[in-house]
Amino acid sequence: MIGLRGMPLVKPGDDLAKMIVEATRRSNVALEHGDVIVVAQKVVSKAENRLVPLADVAPSPFAAQVAAAEGKDPRHIELVLRESRRALRIKDGHLIMETKHGFVCANAGVDLSNVSGGEVASLLPEDPDGSAARIREGIRALSGVDVGVIISDTFGRAWRMGQVDVAVGVAGVRPIRDYRGEKDMLGYVLKVTAIAVADELAGAAELVMGKSDGVPVAIVRGCALVPGEGSAKELVRPIEKDLFR
């Protein structure tokens, strides 16, 4: 697990694949086939210019009502509603929403930050699997190395305190490791069916990224993963299989 140091600050339009390959060269970390590159969603959203100045947002009447009830900025709520296809809970100042991609998270992944000149909202990538695939292709073109790519974001959980990083975009790695039918070392069929390895990889990468020290990319190496195209859609629980929606 290698936190990739030396990534420059990301701006809209930047080529993340190029920045990652250059940072590995500067820090003498040669990429290897089978590495998984975990990239924090916030830099992907920035590179893809998924940024909206709050000053440009006109809140709908419903957004204004929710904002008043929950003590939020109505322009932020307007963006949260636009990014959502369903609300799970709007309560106690929290908006737990289902995004257009199917992810369940606070504020539909719409983060506010205070950049020079006023508040700016950052939205999730339109198509995080596509973002991951483009970064993967770019890295392959520039370095000749076939890596997996995971776009990670920080989500809260029901029932447990604290947030963890999970995968919102996947390319070149199977997000779920299926153990059905496998046997343990004593020959018993395993009860565990499917491990969300992409979420475990995203969480592991968070441990070397930190939040405040400018390490938005981590490299995971030496982990026996199942190759394949992969998609974060496999991590989205269909509503008919969800006991909690």
Add this chain to the structure above:
Amino acid sequence: MIGLRGMPLVKPGDDLAKMIVEATRRSNVALEHGDVIVVAQKVVSKAENRLVPLADVAPSPFAAQVAAAEGKDPRHIELVLRESRRALRIKDGHLIMETKHGFVCANAGVDLSNVSGGEVASLLPEDPDGSAARIREGIRALSGVDVGVIISDTFGRAWRMGQVDVAVGVAGVRPIRDYRGEKDMLGYVLKVTAIAVADELAGAAELVMGKSDGVPVAIVRGCALVPGEGSAKELVRPIEKDLFR
């Protein structure tokens, strides 16, 4: 992240700390101060003899009714109910329960396995923090090294497919990293408040443990963690702060 090879099979009464220290010596992995040792719940429960042959269990009338409705073994359901203080969902063959410790998981953590002579249920440790603390103390006594210890188990999640390993017992490491009030590299106060690092460590360890290959212990090294006594209770969301109970 080091999967510790060479652990013998664990039996009731075994001294896990001793087995871990001996396995590190056999595999030439010298423990270091600040290492975090992740130990799979199933070997902790075995060592603590939290095993119940199903043949010894007399199901209550309610357990029999639930078992009939959900297509389960009534003796298994009886143990699940005994280990629970609350039911979140009993539906579609799934029992999502709150354990006596406060963890929300399928079957209150009661796993069935088919050992020689019939089915045996494995229960979660009575006091997983205590289990972690005893392993930590044992390792310190035998090796002189102060490690953190996490007991991990495999839990499903609401809204997302696949299971991940999380922490059910903690000793010597703060399970939650609190970022409140910290600033990022541009000087902005961070929006993210608290990361459940113990769960991320447990999930990361799963990646090197696998399920079928007899690696129930992993060593995490070089991760900037906050020292402290720690308790998995900090990871249990109080019901009054839970939008989904």
